[in-house]
Amino acid sequence: MRYAMAVDTKKCVGCSDCVVACQTENNVPIGYCRDWIVEVTDGTYPQLELEHRSERCNHCENSPCVRCCPTGASHYSDGGTVMVTKNKCIGCGACIASCPYDARYTHPEGYVDKCTFCLHRVKKGQQPACVAVCPTKCMYFGDLDDPNSDVSRVIKKRKYKTLIPEAGTNPQLYFLI
């Protein structure tokens, strides 16, 4: 099993619904977030391109954060997701420094927090909160080992990219372009 997510940049309008839905679902304190929107403008008026991306932890197959964690708090879990065990985390911040995607933050309670792909929902057969709420249905989540999953099908059909592939982390967040 290999959980992954694809975000269709052709449909995303950058509304941030995924951000606030994640905050309310996962009790992320106001002022912090596990997912966020990136807007990139390219070109000169009127020859312009604009890309909106909903970004989060890439749940990398080769995760620098897991490798550098001194206590084993950061670890691989179901479907290759990268998770943090709260009570093992000492808040040293090594993982934050090592993450090329800036996907982690220190929770005000002292531990490091980040996207979990809403594993608590996924285990109940639900979609992650961001995917379930998105008004443009621009996000696809599922198991890449299952050729019939939403994410497998859309990745097969469409052109895509990943972020900072040269970091060698083998990220599992795909952007459809």
Add this chain to the structure above:
Amino acid sequence: MGKNRRDFIKISALGAAGLVAGTRYLMAQNQIVIPENPKGPWRMPHDLVRTPTYCEVCFWKCAGWTYKNDAGQIQKIIGNDDDPNSNGRFCPRGTGGVGMYYDEDRLKTPLIRVKGADGKQTFKEASWDEAFDFIQKKIEKVIEEHGPECLALFTHGSGGTYFGNLLKSLGSQNITAPSYAQCRGPREVGFIATFGEGLSSPEPTDIRDSKCMVLIGSHIGENMHNGHVQEMSDAIDKGATIITVDPRFSTAASKSKYWLPIKPSTDLALLMAWIHVLIYEERYDKKYVEQYTFGFEQLKEHVKHMTPEWAYGITTIKPQVIRETAREMSYASPATIVHPGRHVTWYGDDTQRLRAVAILNALLGSWGRRGGFYIPDKAKVPGVPHPPYPKPRRTWRDAMGGKYELADLALANGVCDATIPSATMDCSIKAWIVNGTNLIETLPNRPKTMEAINALDLMVVVDTMPMEITGYADVVLPECTYLERYDSLRVTQHREPTISLRMPAMKPKYDSKPAWWMAKNLAERLGKGEYFPFDSIEEELDYQLKKVDSSLEEMQRIGVKKLPRAYDDLYYKDGEEIEFNTNTGKIELYSTSLEEYGFDPMPKYTAHPEPPAGYYRLIYGRAPMHTFSRTANNPNLTDLMDENTVWVNPKVAKEWGLKNGQEVYLQNQDNVVSTFPIKVRVTERIRWDSVYMVHGFGHANKKLSRAFGRGASDSELITNVMMDPIMGGTGMRGNFITFRFNKA
């Protein structure tokens, strides 16, 4: 007090909080009952309890569920799958609506304006009884001295229904919403003149099945009109062609096959050129035009000279692009939507511009066709019977001197004008009730609004938040949020008619109350209790719901109920005989009603003033995470966006030496300087002759702790209002700003 200048009172200047005690007894009669630990289908996985609601963060009113956790706190708000407005997916504002409940800056208790020993005006915390006593005496005095027609209501919230009923029972029809003359009014009038009916809300655009959609200044995706955003995404998936006309590279423009970066204020020329191409290249729907329309030959003659080459000189859009885009519309027709937009009060000739939009849709045969405009249906839910309302002898219209007769709803600016005393006017309004609308930020030409407010004998403001308008009130009534109250049923049009219920998930915080309860109490005190023939709103809702084969109990379980359509099909059948509600019974390409009232029967382009050297046209719009100025203090939504910026083209920035993030003041053509500075956003996404800012920021009330002084207010810079002579809309895009590096 009304004779004196009305000093703005910050609600922060309050008396001691202890005064609240002892006011709770009023709750006893109409106690809101919330099941503490409901069993059965309400109990959801992971111990969350859900109650149905429909959202109040914007006018789309999506239906959903409020989930409470075991600690009794609101955990989240999620869309209802059966709701056609949201399809189970709330937008960021709906998802963040929870912040409205938790906002610690909320209005907490009734307030009455008093003069202190030092002569300074201040608010005194009051009990509901004291507040109602005060209002009752003032209203009785206004009625006695001036007649009930001198009462007016401004409303942009669900609770307004009940205050409307209160006014009608007293004998006033001055009930208005700024969503008409400051927003969608010209569109309604333009479409009524053409098709005999308006669009209403949600607009029946069949976007999900559209093959070509044209957006003119409409920024779907930045305006989070939920259903439309969702359907545009579906249309993108299906490969629909999107054509966006906007001087700004909007989000929608970035999703479009064609972006036409038009010179602002010239849209009507482009529309007429498109009509020209459709007619002279014979690309219109001949059968449809033949069967259903009136005035084709006149239109053909009228647009003869309005060629793409003519329009090029005006709009800066190349003739080839105008032709190509017209052809795209034609290829896809009738599954083409020339979207009517929503906020269309731009240049004062807006009804005519929207007429051109309507005519284009008629030529493409998209009205009443799949992928164009569907035929919406709306449930009919009878109310609880009450005596007929008295007929007012006068209304705000009597103060308009016969102008704007084609307005099909009351004009907020008209009511405002009818409040300012004048020798020539028949009816000077003396008392306002303002429910859920921050008129200071909503109405253009703020000095005029202030003049009207200063002339009032009474202003009652009903709101959940200490918006600027509360500072000018004589009495402030704290409304509980939509998460803490029942309201009238949501009965909106869509492909299938639905009804939906809002019920409280929480008990009202502080000493806040629902609007229905306030209106009912006031009606009883003013001797009009017979118009509120129910003891509690639950009783009223249950009565209404039983009339449509449902019940309050059922709606509490399901939240949304679909009802059968009255008209069997979503679209006209091929060749079906249709009588349109116009003078000729046809779709009027040539408008006989506009001609009757002395207006151009077919739209004509007229040039509008352009910014002088060193000035830039002020364009404003929406951000997806905010609704006007209403959400600017919401803790969850300010977390997503806490201030607006002024978008400046890099060429302009270079000329002025402006850097990204630099703070500047904006000054308009009338030398009005923004109260607060605003940060510059240097971006290629805006034309060099314009600047852009998101509406709803720059709040001046310190009690809005997260919103105060964040960004600038576009409204205060809109002092030039271009009135629509047909229906009285307030065109607001004729304001020009320049930059100042300091305020003085």
